Amino acid sequence: MNKEESMLQKRLVELSRLAYNRGIVIFSDFLNLNELNILHTTPKDMFLSQYKTYGGYDLSERQMAVFLPDALYYDYEYPIQIIEVTPSSKRFAENLTHRDYLGALMNLGIERSKVGDIIVEDQKGLIFVKEELAEYIADNLTVVRHTNVNTSIGKGVKVDYEPRFEELKGTVSSIRLDSVLALAYPLSRSKITAQIEAGKVFVNGKLITSNGYRLKDNDIISVRKMGRIAYDGILSETKKGRYLISVRKYI
Structure with a gap:
């Protein structure tokens, strides 16, 4: 780990220690x-204490860690709110992207670590904060790029929210990470391997650098700057x- 990563690890360990020593629930x-x-x-x-992670919905990519003092049951809620952003006038609205919403938040002086996933669907943005x-x-937040917007907190999102996805089916020689990614993305096997070896692929939140990693049913695979897929299993x-396998490619 580099210095920044080492400092993060120490910070997480410290949060765990504080939760244990003070007997309180602490969130990152x-x-x-x-x-x-x-x-x-x-x-x-x-x-010193157990932890769990969550980002506002089951398939979230950016997540908070909660540190629990001991094995006893604790009644707690993650301090996450959802902001729904819609254009003031659909007629004059631009086709806004994830980058547009993130840029608007950064212009407000918001730190990236305070913002979770940003989901763009049709002419609506959902921001987990x-x-x-x-x-x-x-x-x-009144303007995103050049579009005037309206905002509301905690409306229109179900707990079991799942982003839209495209279901893909195809045949592979084995259930290796590189084989499944090659089915989901229009890249050559060598380019897929390069992505994996460059540390850009995560399975269930864990960095995987072996292209021969064998996937299990329901694994969630995230590729930096390319998106996420869910491996459903062998048909x-x-x-x-x-x-013959099935995967869900989130769009």
Whole structure:
């Protein structure tokens, strides 16, 4: 780990220690994929308390860690709010992207670690944020790129929310990470391998650098700057020993 990653690991261990010593539930900021990998790969004996992660919905990519003092049951809620952003006038609205919404938040002086996933659907944006900043963002986010917008907090999102996806089916020679990614993305096997070896691929929040990593049913695979897919499993086996599989590619 580099210095910045080492400092994050120490911070997470410290949050665990504080939760244990004070007997209280403590939350981290939102962690990105690399930060979640550091959390998940830190030896468990370094943490004095157990932890869980969540980002506002089951398939969230950026997630908070919650540290629980002991094995007892705790009634707690993650301090996450959802801001729904819609254009003031659909007629004059631009086709806004994830980058547009993130840029508008950065222009408000919001730190990236305070913001979770940003989901863009049709002419609507859903922004997962730390609860403490929800009202500030809702009151001050009035323009995204050149589009005037309206905001509301906590409306229109179900707990079981799942982003839209495209279902893909195809045959692969084995359930290796590179084979499944090659089915989901229009890239050559060599380019897929390069992405994996460059540390850009995560499975269930853990960094995977082996292209031969064998996937399990329902694994969630995230590729930096390319998106996410869910590996659903084997549908059947062909006479030539290949596997017909199904994946969901989130769009």
